[in-house]
Amino acid sequence: MSTDPPAAEPSALSRRTFVATTVAVGGAVAAGDLVVGPSAFGAEPSTAAETGPSTRVSLVVNGRRLTVVVDNRTSLLDLLREHLGLTGSKKGCNAGACGACTVLVDGRRVNSCLTLAVRLEGAEVTTIEGLAKGERLHPLQQAFIDQDAFQCGFCTPGQIMSGVGCLKEGRTGSAEEIREWMSGNLCRCGCYVKIVRAVEQAARWK
Amino acid sequence: MYPFSYTRVSDLRTAVQAGSDGGRYIAGGTTLVDLMRETVERPGKLVDISALPLREVTATKGGGLRIGALMRMAEVAAHPTVRALYAVISQALELSASAQLRNMATIGGNIMQRTRCTYFRDVTASCNRREPGTGCAAREGFNRTHAILGTSEQCVATHPSDVAVAFAALEATVHLLGPAGERTVAFSDFLLRPDNTPQREQSIRQGELITAVEVPAQPRPLRSGYVKVRDRQSYEFALTSAAVALHVRGGVIQVAKVAAGGVGTVPWKLSAVEQRLIGQRPSEALWTQAAEVAADGAQPLAHNNFKVELLKRTVERQLRVVGGTR
Incomplete structure (x- = not known):
């Protein structure tokens, strides 16, 4: 067959x-x-x-x-x-x-x-x-820029959308919690440390 | 992916009729769509059941739990009643897959999911589960992640679910609705060992629909929890895992429910471990002594002998965590 x-x-x-x-x-x-x-x-x-x-x-x-x-x-x-x-x-x-x-x-x-x-x-x-409201970026988009949370950028849209979900779910209590709840998004450049910082930054802005 | 027709149903009667007519139910779709894309699954007709009224968690008399089949994994994990009554279920779910997949996948779909054996997923490999009689490429192949318990000459694939390990430990019941009406199946009878028919994975009949999983009441207080050992810290299937629930009264273990994942062709109920715990006083020595029999009957393959010792240590560790002697 x-x-x-x-x-x-x-x-x-x-x-x-x-x-x-x-x-x-x-x-x-x-x-x-x-x-x-x-x-x-x-x-x-x-x-x-x-x-x-x-x-x-x-x-x-x-x-x-x-x-x-x-x-x-x-x-x-x-x-x-x-x-x-x-x-x-x-x-x-x-x-x-x-x-x-x-x-x-x-x-x-x-x-x-x-x-x-x-x-x-x-x-x-x-x-x-x-995600952006007109010219105004979502806080997490801005945080990815501020924290330089990407290199090649291929995973970034998925990381940001997942991060928005993570923020909505309230799973941003600590870096450890963010890492666990963002684990469904892989980054071959290895920007994880900065991605976690970006989510932390957006969580503070909320 | 092969072409298929699509039907959306909103009531149980229509659903069962469509399923009886040869339709394939789709709920979260996280396993099915993936396998259809790999052409492992080739349904000609999908019946979308996501609108059926099976989306409730209810506490049953005496502190049991009835979980509607279409509850998403994320919803069940976060449900206050589940967290209060059975921490082991919440923990098993939260250690499963990713947040995205848990937002999609349902409880009914979880216990219907198929093995992640790479040879099963690869349509060019021989696999008795996918194509009966073609052989098992895993037996002589790369079998580091495969099962050590419940295997047969035909198949050595593990069951991938975490929450099913908790259901096995807690002796849950699966509620089914089919053309002939309702029936219930003990969880231990629901998922089938491969034996000589590895293509038969669940004791479910044509047209039958899972409506709920029911967890029986246990004496309270009940301490429970789940541990999962993986090649990476998150978002990975278990090498070994353990679900443990204990009821201690008067300083003595009255009820012990223990099962293991990642090691069996089905979630592996550890009755021998339970027997060593019941009637005993929690102690460091007891956890070690009970876990010693966790891998009894194991038949390791060329690359997964490490699971025998890892399983014992996983069970011992979780007995200690739940039993609380340290």
Whole structure:
């Protein structure tokens, strides 16, 4: 038996074309919902309770309501990066082991790589792109700059989103507690000491 | 990942019907989505049960606990009733996975999770659990993290859960709902040793849904706790772990509940250790003497012989921590 899965995306569009399509559609809709697909994905959604291989989902991303048609296999991470052009969330391991894809769903930090987008009907998603208030950075974003808490920066969006979750959960009582509750985010540059300091700084500002 | 259809259900009847029709339940999805991406799992139809009304923790008569199957790990760990009655459950959960995964994964999904054996996850390797009859690559392969207890010729993979070790120690019950109605299964019968059918991991039938895990009442005061020994300090599966609960009255241990993780193909209930504790007075010597039998029956593989001694020391240490003689 072959173990090769079929291609993840039925669409022949390149990623660049794909993102461009998405942005064009978004730009054409002045005040209404952003609707992505179904033409861009090739498949029509089913209206029955049990869907076919793709499904229409309405969710809120960074305060903006969207209706998208997703291949059921699409992760939230791929929806963000490949379909919505929000490339802040990073694909590290794609298996829930590194934390680079961490976002907030309904206020809770989760691994977006293990979250199927099809399950997010009505959900509110916050990514690193939605954290600042206008030009004003979130205190933890500012703290990462103040503490120089990164080198290559690849894990940083996930670290910050996880840190926001850590702050909300009130697990910032000591450096030890922060380390334990931030352990779902790996940093190959080894900036852990400064990341802990950044979370401590943001906790003091709260 | 292979294509699948998707259904969201909001009531138990519809859920069981969809499951009976061949649907695969998905709750937190942290194991299932990962394994689907690896093509280890290839369900044709996912039934999303996250909206079912199984999200409560209730204290039962006499100080037991009933945990709804869809409670997330983080919610159960933080629940005041759980913390007050069974510290061992909270501790086991908080030492599991990462904060992100604990925000997603549910209690029902936790006890349905599949082994982290790397050969099981690698579809190019032989694995009797994944493809019955193909052999076990771990037996002659890199088996440092594998099981020393409850293994068979067919499979030597460990059960990865921490909270399941606490459930095994506390002799929990699994509540199931299926096409034929409700039934309950003792936790010790729920998770199956590999024997000659390693592909059968739980005693659950087609269409059955876990609705709750119930922990029976114990005499109070009950002191309990969980320790986990790992290759790194956090966010890692156990090499060894121990769940311990003790009730001491009149200076004598009346109730002892002990189980170990990271060492068995299922969470390993340590009845022999319990027997050495019951009726005795807590002392340093007692912890050592009781833990001495923790690894009885162990069959180490080429690379995991260290687990035999580590298991005894892990159990001894946690008996001391919970027993409080030092």
